[in-house]
Amino acid sequence: MTIEWRSYAATDNTYDELIDRVAGPRPAAGTLCGYLASLSDEELRGRKLAAELAILVMGITFTVYTEGGSIDRAWPFDIVPRIIPKSEWDRTEAGLKQRVQALNLFIDDLYHEQKIIKDGVFPAEVLAQSVNFRPQCMGVSPRHGIWAHICGSDLVRDKDGTIYVLEDNLRVPSGVSYMLENRVVTKRVFPELFEYQRIQPVDDYAPRLYDMLVSLSPRPGDNPTVVVLTPGIYNSAYFEHSYLAQQMGVELVEGSDLEVGEDDCVYMRTIEGLERVDVIYRRIDDLFLDPEAFRADSALGVKGLMRAWSKGKVALANAPGAGVADDKVVYTFVPQIIKYYLDQDALIPNVPSYLCMQEKDRKHVLANLDKLVVKPANESGGYGMMVGPHASSSERKRFAELIQKDPRNYMAQPTLSISTSPTLCDGQMEPRHVDLRPFILSGPTTYVTTGGLTRVALKKGSLVVNSSQGGGSKDTWIVDTEGF
Secondary structure, three states: OOOOHHHOOOOOOOOEOOEEOOOEEOHHHHHHHHHHHOOOHHHHHHHHHHHHHHHHHHOOEEEEEEOOEEEEEEOOEEEEEEEEEHHHHHHHHHHHHHHHHHHHHHHHHHOOOOHHHHOOOOOHHHHHOOOOOOHHHOOOOOHHHOOOOEEEEEEEEOOOOOEEEEEEEOOOOOOHHHHHHHHHHHHHHOHHHHOOOOEOOOOOHHHHHHHHHHOOOOOOOOOOOEEEEOOOOOOOOHHHHHHHHHHHOOEEEOHHHEEEOOOOOEEEEEOOEEEEEOEEEEOOOHHHOOOOOOOOOOOOOOOOHHHHHHOOOOEEEOOOOHHHHOOHHHHOOHHHHHHHHHOOOOOOOEOOOEEOOOHHHHHHHHHOOOOEEEEEOOOOOOOOOEEHHHOOHHHHHHHHHHHHHOHHHEEEEEOOOOOEEEEEEOOEEEEEEEEEEOEEEEOOOEEEOOOOEEEEEOOOOOOOOOHHHOEEEEEEEEEOOOOO
16 A cells, blocks of 8 residues: 555654654544555555646646746645644634734724824834835725735644744735635545545635625625726736636726726726726735826726725725735734734734844844744745745855845744645655645625645745745645534
8 A cells, every 4th residue: 555654754843734643643634544545556646647637627727937937837736635623723713813803903093093003012113114004095994994805824833733823914815716626626536535524615715705895895785896806817826816706706807997987986898888896806916006096107907996995986805005914024013913902812823033123133033043034024925035944154144134234124933843744745645844824804704714725845844835936735624523
């Protein structure tokens, strides 16, 4: 047999999501591990091939940017699911709802009275140097008081099993389409496993997203028109834009398809004439949304869109300016933000962090660059960061200079021994590091996906899970084992 769990070489001093080094398969993973062990080499290869063919047939792709341009690649997928017990997930879900509620209150406060700054809880200088704060949003009040309608918070598990929030993605978080398609592929590969376990479903995301968007309409009594605004086919997340539009049954549009009328309403050009648009799920960064308000050279957005939004004639999700909380320096203050607005302790802790803008922290970071992960405040996708233990001396020297030049732009964290999960690599089951991105929808109610997108570092020993840098993904199962 290909898989012999007793010889599975779980990484030392690391929590494995499926296998306990002493006791064997974890309770929620017992059925899966037993089934995989019953498959022959040929059967396992056949399941892997079936997954690869399904991904090609379904057209599940992502874009990698290179010096020579961009390349569309088939989505890298590992057939072995990652499993989380429902009892544990219920606590995580509550923590995510708490976090997003506090962050939305924080964003709304920053664009109105800024009480959290006046009360000395959040430093004024952090806001003053924020590249994602939009003065154009001051005084605007989005429907329900929600700015970040769609949030993707990245979670990691340390060696003792503790789950931490690694970062919050509040601008235009991506990846949910891959979470949904991973489940479709897994059902094709292992349909029998869904008969004997209570694996929580994920296929209600698109209708919940649609309902949340409809709830934002400035014309709630009518049948609102919702569109997905994409930068176009060359964007790395275009597959997701088109997928979500198709799943919701709404139009996928580019900026050139829309215009703002003299009445400050937004209209979509159709073969039958102009049609008013009520809600825009925008997948374009703030600065490209409206050449009238932001970058005058933007050809991606819609002239006058900010004017229409600020006057309440159209809803935008996520709201412009929500990215003020999507900052790795702001991230370090989230526990205090939760305490300030909700008078609660954070249910999910942050990874311990050092702020380079603070002299004491900066000295510690500069003296321990070989042990820390250093991150710029506003990069994403794993870019611009330095993993100290794996960095060269010249790279550490370069980052020391960057930190000293612009300390506000950098923070650092200890190198976590993030959890692993069994992954099929060249016919053998080997541990690979994983993280998890659940998605939270905020409107009249708050909804958290059952699980999320598990990203896996396919390179042995790597901690970088991003698909653009060699990572892949797994289906995530939330399994209810109680009374079953």
